[in-house]
Amino acid sequence: MIEITNVLKKLSKKRLVFHSEADFQHALAWIIHEKYSGFNIRLEKRIILKNKEVYFDIFAFNDNKAVVIEVKYKTEKFDTKVKNEEFNLKAQGAQDQGRYDFIKDISRLEEALKTGCGDAGFAIFLTNDEHYWKASTRYLDTADKAFRIHDGKTIKDKLSWKQGTSAGTMRGRAEPIILEGEYILNWKDYSNLEEQKGKFRYLLVEVNMATSYNKAGNGRKQSACG
Secondary structure (H helix, E strand, C coil): CCCHHHHHHHHHHHCCCCCCHHHHHHHHHHHHHHHCCCCEEEEEEEEEECCEEEEEEEEEECCCCEEEEEEEEECCCEEEEECCEEEEECCCCCHHHHHHHHHHHHHHHHHHHHHCCCCEEEEEEEECCHHHHCCCCCHHHCCCHHHCCCCCCEEEEEECCCCCCCHHHHCCCCCCEEEEEEEECCEEEEEECCCCCCEEEEEEEEECCCCHHHHCCCCCCCCCCC
């Protein structure tokens, strides 16, 4: 099986920072391709879940195993140069929506594995925005308190916005998220350019759910995987 922690460690030696989420996605897929040549790699893999089209960032598979990966890359404003390459990152803000979207990724990975589209799933969040990994002293009073993903937090069961959250904040994200698993969140260092906002950390959540089709030895449901 693919060891994502080792993949990220190898990637961090080659790429300290990325221009965009797509840049991170491509670089991560390339390292997986190099390290696990026996796996086929697909980007933006289309899967039908609950009669809806869902596109997963990275889909790695061989004859026996399939791994589904979702990535998030959220940034604070940061300008730097690495090996004569300039990086000009924007302050993306909207951390409450970023947190919701990441947990939604975990929920979708659970559903993909239940449907038979993978043997393991990984949700990866890479950022230089400390608001994601640090616990605010007032986070229990915020609209997104259930979706907070700071270091040491446990997420499970049904997660909803605080009552009274504005429609603008919840636009496109109003539905509660239901998790079948329980996840203890553990942030790790990725890179440090020793500049203000130059510290990047990542959160890795592994989803690994045994399903009946695996136990019965019936193989992966090709119709569900597109």
